[in-house]
Amino acid sequence: MARYTGASCKLCRREGQKLFLKGERCYGNKCAISRRAYAPGQHGAQRKKLSEYGLQLREKQKAKRFYGLLESQFRKYFEMASRKKGITGELLLQILETRLDNVVYRMGFATTRAEARQLVTHGHFEVNGKRVNIPSYLVKVNDAISVSEKSRKSVRFKEILDVTGSKVVPKWLEVDQENLTGKVVALPTREDIDLQVQEHLIVELYSK
Known part of the structure; x- marks a missing residue:
């Protein structure tokens, strides 16, 4: 499937706010929005009134x-x-x-949605005990999401949790970081x- 392959930071600058597309970088002083808070391009710094x-x-x-x-x-x-x-x-x-890739990201099992999409596609996650490799899979209330038994030994997940361990998990999700499992306890509301x-x-x- 086609996918945007350009610079992620340009997208944040174009929209004028952080979209958190680069994971840990978005929280540091290297964030593009912090350094250049205007749209990319020759005329990006000029203010334009939108219709x-x-x-x-x-x-x-x-x-x-x-x-x-x-x-x-x-x-x-x-x-x-x-x-x-x-x-x-x-x-x-x-x-x-x-979407499954977003839920994986929200649970802290990936540092970005792009990484979550890749991990799901490579078969690292199960929903209700069955492997699902479709990032667009829509989860339902009471669905259990877990890292597959084989993938739990991967060093990558330890590295991910080192970055996302202190991340606040939305109240519509439950997460057990130690066992790399989670559950959808409700559908998200606008406030979530x-x-x-x-x-x-x-x-x-x-x-x-």
Whole structure:
């Protein structure tokens, strides 16, 4: 599948906020936003007034890049959310949060969503005791996520926990770091999602 392969820090600078795409680097003084808090490119430092469409587009791009998705994937999730009862924007974020790669990242079993996606693809995780290698797999309440028995011996997971050990786990998840297991105890609410995005603008953009 196609995937963005450019500089991750440029995406954060373009959106004007940290999207936490580089793991530990995002928390240090090497973070691109801390050093150059303006959009990349020759005219990036110039302030431009965005149109209504421009504002809606930026919010959509921000959410899409936060979760590391392409346009076709993101649109699919929007259509899925629009068919459900409730507030479409919040349902969209809820669906994105329950992707397996995001859940692995939220549990602290990967330093970035990109790494989580790679680890899932390589078969390092199980859901309810069965290996799942599809990053877009949507978890449900009471699903148990664990690092496979063979992978628990990997030095990489020890290195990951050294970085993410103090990370706050969202209240809709339970994690046992010692046994490299976790559980989905509830679906995330809007208050549980730390993405600074105005999701209603995304709904307006796709509803045109």
